[in-house]
Amino acid sequence: xxxxxxxxxxxxxxxxxxxxxxxxxxxxxxxxxxxxxxxxxxxxxxxxxxxxxxxxxxxxxxxxxxxxxxxxxxxxxxxxxxxxxxxxxxxxxxxxxxxxxxxxxxxxxxxxxxxxxxxxxxxxxxxxxxxxxxxxxxxxxxxxxxxxxxxxxxxxxxxxxxxxxxxxxxxxxxxxxxxxxxxxxxxxxxxxxxxxxxxxxxxxxxxxxxxxxxxxxxxxxxxxxxxxxxxxxxxxxxxxxxxxxxxxxxxxxxxxxxxxxxxxxxxxxxxxxxxxxxxxxxxxxxxxxxxxxxx
Amino acid sequence: xxxxxxxxxxxxxxxxxxxxxxxxxxxxxxxxxxxxxxxxxxxxxxxxxxxxxxxxxxxxxxxxxxxxxxxxxxxxxxxxxxxxxxxxxxxxxxxxxxxxxxxxxxxxxxxxxxxxxxxxxxxxxxxxxxxxxxxxxxxxxxxxxxxxxxxxxxxxxxxxxxxxxxxxxxxxxxxxxxxxxxxxxxxxxxxxxxxxxxxxxxxxxxxxxxxxxxxxxxxxxxxxxxxxxxxxxxxxxxxxxxxxxxxxxxxxxxxxxxxxxxxxxxxxxxxxxxxxxxxxxxxxxxxxxxxxxxxxxxxxxxxxxxxxxxxxxxxxxxxxxxxxxxxxxxxxxxxxxxxxxxxxxxxxxxxxxxxxxxxxxxxxxxxxxxxxxxxxxxxxxxxxxxxxxxxxxxxxxxxxxxx
Numbered sequence: 001x002x003x004x005x006x007x008x009x010x011x012x013x014x015x016x017x018x019x020x021x022x023x024x025x026x027x028x029x030x031x032x033x034x035x036x037x038x039x040x041x042x043x044x045x046x047x048x049x050x051x052x053x054x055x056x057x058x059x060x061x062x063x064x065x066x067x068x069x070x071x072x073x074x075x076x077x078x079x080x081x082x083x084x085x086x087x088x089x090x091x092x093x094x095x096x097x098x099x100x101x102x103x104x105x106x107x108x109x110x111x112x113x114x115x116x117x118x119x120x121x122x123x124x125x126x127x128x129x130x131x132x133x134x135x136x137x138x139x140x141x142x143x144x145x146x147x148x149x150x151x152x153x154x155x156x157x158x159x160x161x162x163x164x165x166x167x168x169x170x171x172x173x174x175x176x177x178x179x180x181x182x183x184x185x186x187x188x189x190x191x192x193x194x195x196x197x198x199x200x201x202x203x204x205x206x207x208x209x210x211x212x213x214x215x216x217x218x219x220x221x222x223x224x225x226x227x228x229x230x231x232x233x234x235x236x237x238x239x240x241x242x243x244x245x246x247x248x249x250x251x252x253x254x255x256x257x258x259x260x261x262x263x264x265x266x267x268x269x270x271x272x273x274x275x276x277x278x279x280x281x282x283x284x285x286x287x288x289x290x291x292x293x294x295x
Numbered sequence: 296x297x298x299x300x301x302x303x304x305x306x307x308x309x310x311x312x313x314x315x316x317x318x319x320x321x322x323x324x325x326x327x328x329x330x331x332x333x334x335x336x337x338x339x340x341x342x343x344x345x346x347x348x349x350x351x352x353x354x355x356x357x358x359x360x361x362x363x364x365x366x367x368x369x370x371x372x373x374x375x376x377x378x379x380x381x382x383x384x385x386x387x388x389x390x391x392x393x394x395x396x397x398x399x400x401x402x403x404x405x406x407x408x409x410x411x412x413x414x415x416x417x418x419x420x421x422x423x424x425x426x427x428x429x430x431x432x433x434x435x436x437x438x439x440x441x442x443x444x445x446x447x448x449x450x451x452x453x454x455x456x457x458x459x460x461x462x463x464x465x466x467x468x469x470x471x472x473x474x475x476x477x478x479x480x481x482x483x484x485x486x487x488x489x490x491x492x493x494x495x496x497x498x499x500x501x502x503x504x505x506x507x508x509x510x511x512x513x514x515x516x517x518x519x520x521x522x523x524x525x526x527x528x529x530x531x532x533x534x535x536x537x538x539x540x541x542x543x544x545x546x547x548x549x550x551x552x553x554x555x556x557x558x559x560x561x562x563x564x565x566x567x568x569x570x571x572x573x574x575x576x577x578x579x580x581x582x583x584x585x586x587x588x589x590x591x592x593x594x595x596x597x598x599x600x601x602x603x604x605x606x607x608x609x610x611x612x613x614x615x616x617x618x619x620x621x622x623x624x625x626x627x628x629x630x631x632x633x634x635x636x637x638x639x640x641x642x643x644x645x646x647x648x649x650x651x652x653x654x655x656x657x658x659x660x661x662x663x664x665x666x667x668x669x670x671x672x673x674x675x676x677x678x679x680x681x682x683x684x685x686x687x688x689x690x691x692x693x694x695x696x697x698x
Contacts (some may be wrong), residue, residue: 011514020505107333116334123595125339125530138540144510147538219538220503221326221530221559225336229503264498264507269470271507272499 007265014144015265018079021150023257024157025212029230031161032208032235035168037158038244039181039201042092042103047233047234048227049111050206054213055222055232056118068162069132073156080210088202111227118224122267126211126223135218143241153215160211161250232269236279241290253292319401319620320364321392327608328352330380330408331423333372336501336526339555340424341600343399344593346370347642348601349397351588352608363615367394373404380404384411390584394621395420398604402426402473409438416623420611422604425525425551426476427686430650434693439630442603443573443652445473448550449481449678451571451657456519456548457490465517466495466546467508467532469524476502476552477523493517493609498524505532506539513541519624525551530560537564553598557672569659574599574639575673578656581638596670603609606639607651643681648693655684 004012029051036044058078061067067075087110095102098224131149138145168174180187180194188194213227237256241248256275263274282290331341331347346368353366369391373380380399382531387393388411396412399405400423413435421429423443453464464485468474474497482492493515496508502524509532512520522529529549536542549556552570560646564676576586578597585605589597597605614629615621635643640653658673666672688696 008514011510015507016509018510020367021506022504119334119338123555123559124334124336124342124527125341126527127554127559128534128564129560145540147540149538150506219535221527221534223508223527225501225527226503229501261507265511268508268511272502279477280510 005266009214012262012265013141015261017141017144018150019255019258019261020254021154021237022261023254024154024161025216025230025253026234026249026257027161027253028157028208028212029234031164031246032205032212033234033238034241034244034246034249035164035208036202036205038246039177039188040088040103040198041096042107042202043100044106044205045108045231046051046110046114047107047206047209047228048231049114050080050084050209051059051213051230052118052224052227053083053114053215054210055129055217055220055226056122056127056182056213056224057210058128058217059215059222061264062129063127068220069214073211075208075212076295077211079125080213081207084206085199085203092202093199096198099161103242111231115224115228116219122224124225126221126226129217129222149218153219156215157212158163160208164208165246165250196248233275236275240275240279240282240289242289245289245291245293248289248291264293300368301639302637319618319622320369322613324365324367324392325371325612325615325621326367326391326393326395328384328391328393328396329368329370329398329604330373330383330387330396330404331370331414332375333370334591335375336528337375337400337423339559340553340598341527341604342602343397344589344595344597345398345400345423345604345637346456348591348597348605349608350591351592352507352605352612355637356609356612360613360616362542362612363619364621366612366613367427371402373399374506375401377403377407380646381407381411384408385415386413388415388417394418394615394626395605396419396622398423398600399609400600401473402422402428402476405429406433406464406472407433409433411476412437418611418623420607422607423600424473426473427480428472428476430648434594434648434695436649436695437627437650439645440649441607441650441668442599443571443655444650444685445477445480445551447531447573447655447679447684448477448532448571449484450684451655451677452548452550452569453481453484453490453521454488455569455657455677456546457485458487461546461548462490462494462521463517464519464521465512465515466492466521467505467512468497469500469528470497474523480598481521481523481550488532495523498528500524500528501526502528503531503537508532509536509539509541513539517545519546519548522547522549523551525553530556533560553600554596554670554672555598557660558595562661562666563674565660566662567660569657569676572599572658572673573653574602575656575658575675576602577671577673578675579638585638592593600632606635606637606650609637610635619666646688648688648696650685652681652685654681655679 058072135149138147241252263271365401396420397420399421402424405421405424425448468478618625631645643653657677
């Protein structure tokens with residue numbers, strides 16, 4: 001069996017595959033953040049909490065109301081999105097004109113409140129959410145057993161990421177959105193309801209977080225801490241990709257997932273640091289991020 | 296003149312008496328600080344439940360013993376960070392007149408606070424943290440390690456698993472003092488019992504996705520994957536091992552699992568696992584009686600950390616009452632002299648290295664169909680006598696022990 005740096009190729013392929021799985025989660029979460037930052041100029045620190053909320057809503061749906069995974073996949077992002085719209089209407093809309101710091105602090109505070117409520121209610125150990133019946137089992141890829149559920153998660157998240165990119169970069173609606181970001185006054189003067197678009201954008205962005213939460217529920221323990229464990233990495237992804245860059249967040253998310261996966265093979269102790277080392281290097285060489293435009 | 300002289304003498308005597316009392320229990324208040332993880336990974340294992348257990352201990356002590364001194368309880372969140380823990384300990388000892396700090400879940404925080412306690416000549420009672428370093432190389436004469444340690448866990452679980460035929464092991468280890476200590480202690484036990492350790496992978500703490508590490512463990516071909524981690528790291532490892540089809544081909548051994556973990560994973564995912572614990576609520580009438588009171592207040596059964604904390608605080612308060620003092624040396628001497636007999640320990644005692652010696656229990660998680668009522672999770676397989684459960688003094692690395 002051939003080896004690369006002492007690691008069998010088969011094992012390496014397995015780890016790359018896992019990196020891809022994690023990367024697709026990073027991509028979907030950072031995409032939501034990038035969309036929100038691009039359109040609203042808000043650094044949404046509540047993103048992790050809303051992801052956690054998505055997972056919990058899926059669990060609550062199944063436990064209390066008998067709502068299955070498939071239905072949750074559609075209903076939960078909508079519910080989280082509606083919750084996001086409520087946040088936007090009641091809180092965020094008042095601070096767009098202020099410095100980024102205010103948005104950051106407000107959403108960070110919100111995240112703490114949301115997490116606190118769930119922690120109070122459910123404790124930190126979390127709740128089990130089983131893998132839905134048709135997706136149990138694994139594919140034998142020769143070099144590894146890839147659980148069907150993980151394969152499904154990659155497909156869903158890549159599809160959603162590409163669809164979002166297409167919608168924003170290639171459709172008329174996306175053009176309106178981009179115009180509203182560039183010059184809100186002028187866009188409004190042309191008869192486009194900018195506040196409505198901003199509101200829906202935020203709802204959509206956090207809906208993506210909710211969707212990621214539902215996707216994550218069967219693989220991770222559904223716990224109030226699951227968001228805060230992930231969100232820091234996701235922010236690093238957004239910064240590396242370039243704040244507000246849609247394509248940047250997708251590509252960087254997947255790329256960093258793979259790099260992190262590789263570090264878990266060669267030097268596991270560093271796997272939680274590697275993303276931040278890359279972030280530091282990128283910020284030194286390209287302060288606007290890999291795909292960002294210098295302002 | 297005479298009445299005046301008499302008044303002066305009485306006043307002076309009263310003053311001296313007051314002074315004498317004050318020298319014994321300062322301000323006539325015994326103050327207990329509960330320093331724990333209030334919101335992070337270990338907050339179900341200890342956290343608010345630990346604070347509640349301490350409050351219960353204080354209430355019961357007041358009702359039963361009617362002490363002449365007041366007892367206050369303060370609590371704070373150390374966020375599992377050593378520096379925050381030692382800062383808080385300093386503030387409590389220096390400014391807030393705290394006499395004893397307890398709980399101390401997470402080894403790094405326990406080691407940090409023990410040092411501060413020694414420096415300030417105050418007491419630390421560790422119930423939450425697990426590393427044997429607390430009573431070995433880092434031991435001191437103001438610290439007691441109450442509930443369990445990595446040696447006892449390794450000795451209980453690893454030994455049982457090796458004896459059942461699980462000879463080859465691979466470790467998934469949380470990369471900090473506790474995980475390393477647990478891995479080392481378990482490896483020693485495995486080798487001593489004729490097993491073999493094929494390797495280990497150290498994951499950052501806390502982790503979220505363990506699949507990469509699990510694949511490495513799978514590739515090792517070991518019969519047993521030993522989980523030298525705790526809390527959510529353990530629950531996620533177990534869940535993901537099932538997802539990747541690693542279990543049941545290879546078996547998992549959770550070296551530190553609490554009843555809260557079993558409760559959150561469910562019996563379907565955990566059935567058949569062996570684990571070592573210092574306490575199980577459903578063992579006898581005494582454990583049930585106390586645990587039901589705890590349940591009424593917390594809506595969860597107590598973990599061993601929380602039950603041990605009740606026992607430890609009660610023992611401390613009894614020593615304070617017996618000596619009429621909150622002087623560190625006097626109270627420590629009294630604590631080490633008295634035997635501990637309560638629902639948690641029978642005939643327990645504190646060794647010179649600070650280890651509280653009590654029986655441990657090897658339990659096996661029940662199958663879902665065997666569980667008859669809520670929280671009916673364990674079958675006690677073996678009672679491990681204290682002398683066997685904990686590291687013998689002959690192997691101690693504690694400078695207080697002369698070998």
